[in-house]
Amino acid sequence: MSDIATRERPSYLADTHTGLPLPTEPVFDSVEDDRRHRKQRLAAALRLFGKYGYGEGISGHISVRDPEDEDRFWVNPFGISFSRVKVRDLILVDSQGRVVEGRHRVNPSAFVIHSAIHRANPGATAAAHGHTPYSRALGALGRLLEPLDQESAAFYQDQVLYSDYEGPSISLAQGEDIADKLGDHRAILLRHHGLITVGGSVDEAVHWFFTYEAAAQVQLLAAAAGQPKPMSHEQATAARDGFGDRHLGWFSFQLLWDEIVHEQPDLLEE
Template identity: 50%
Template sequence: MSREDLVPIPEEELIFRLPVPFTDPAIERRHRKERLAAALRLFGRFGFEEGVAGHITARDPEFPDHFWVNPFGMSFKHVKVSDLLLVNHNGHVVQGRHRVNRAAFAIHSAVHAARPDAVGAAHSHSVYGKALSATGQRLEPLTQDACAFYEDHGCYENYSGVANDPEEGRRIAEALGGHKAVILRNHGLLTAAGSVDAAAYWFITMERSAQAQLAAKAAGPTIQIPHEEAKVTYAQVGFDLAGWFQFQPLFDQISRTDPDLFD
């Protein structure tokens, strides 16, 4: 190699992934289901399971009042594309072999109904999300990553037991509003986004941001990022496409290590 070979490559010739547009709902359905199964495997890998609690959903592209969800009682670490359930707006399984978690239906059906823009939604009983939810705190702008949620997450403050009641789901959806996330008091975290990819990533990074906040406050006084800088950072890292893009290396990782998830 000589110095003459060191010619800048035009930016448009460099690899930079963006979401692929779909015209065939069957192909888009398969894509969403693969992302959903991969997200569930990642949640299992990151230790977000707590028994049978937790669920991620993907709105069906052809029947938007239906969503795909993980089977009740199956480990996140074992879910495959072929295991996913298609559930209608009444909570009935119309495709699949397993029962649906009633809390998954109550919460996610309300979120998808209230948020037509939400293709994906994620909730689990992760340790630091639960811990933060028990303190009454919101996520503070203590780190760059936490700024993705700056003024963009709600708090549902009325814990009333396992969320099996559709009315409870509607109240949770109301607390979520137009935000990307909501902290469920004494319960955990919930995220929603325009793709399964982004919904899963927002949950993962919100859980880690909760961990960072709890650790920082345990260590001593904390210093928040000032309002203007937090808003600028939010604009840089908190938009939906950013969440989608951040998920891609995780999808690549789980695809390589767990190829059976595509069965």
């Protein structure tokens, strides 16, 4: 064992992987409590998409697997603005694309993409998809994120480019192909389409989406200004070890949660 591994941890570092004083993720006494928590986080995430301009007409969706019926997922309803969604508006969709709870219809693209991702990847409890400008621009160039800074390094060797565009994603075969290409990566950039990120919670998946879109903006700005100089492999893996930590991703969303619930408490209406 190395001297670093046996060295006493400095008192200012917390006993977590990153050394940050991160709280533990919640544990629930009942399925009902877990489901309410997931739905509240989902509604908050949708409002955040609206607040930060991630809406593009009817496009874009965020989903989370139901904690009890794991072949079903909660998702935003078709035709309702991100900025208006409340917990009571969310719909539960089964493996056949039927809305089994809720009074609104499902976006066909939301069903074919998210059902395939949840089915193919047990670790993808949640998935976030949007047609945001910087990710679309990066995809149009056929490029993935380069490790230009700490945030972009969170996706180093953990992202894929999907170039098999066949029009709007409304076929089961295309949804399955996207899920297959995504595999166990945390992000897939759909060329001519948009971005999908996944995580073990709504919190984590949405944090990765925000981070990816911001990193895409930085990369495009840097390329427009000159010749960016990416990190070395060693630097990128070191940065990913910290900024790509899934627990840190989960916690980072808590700041956004506090922000949006304070500003728009009506989102929690059931």
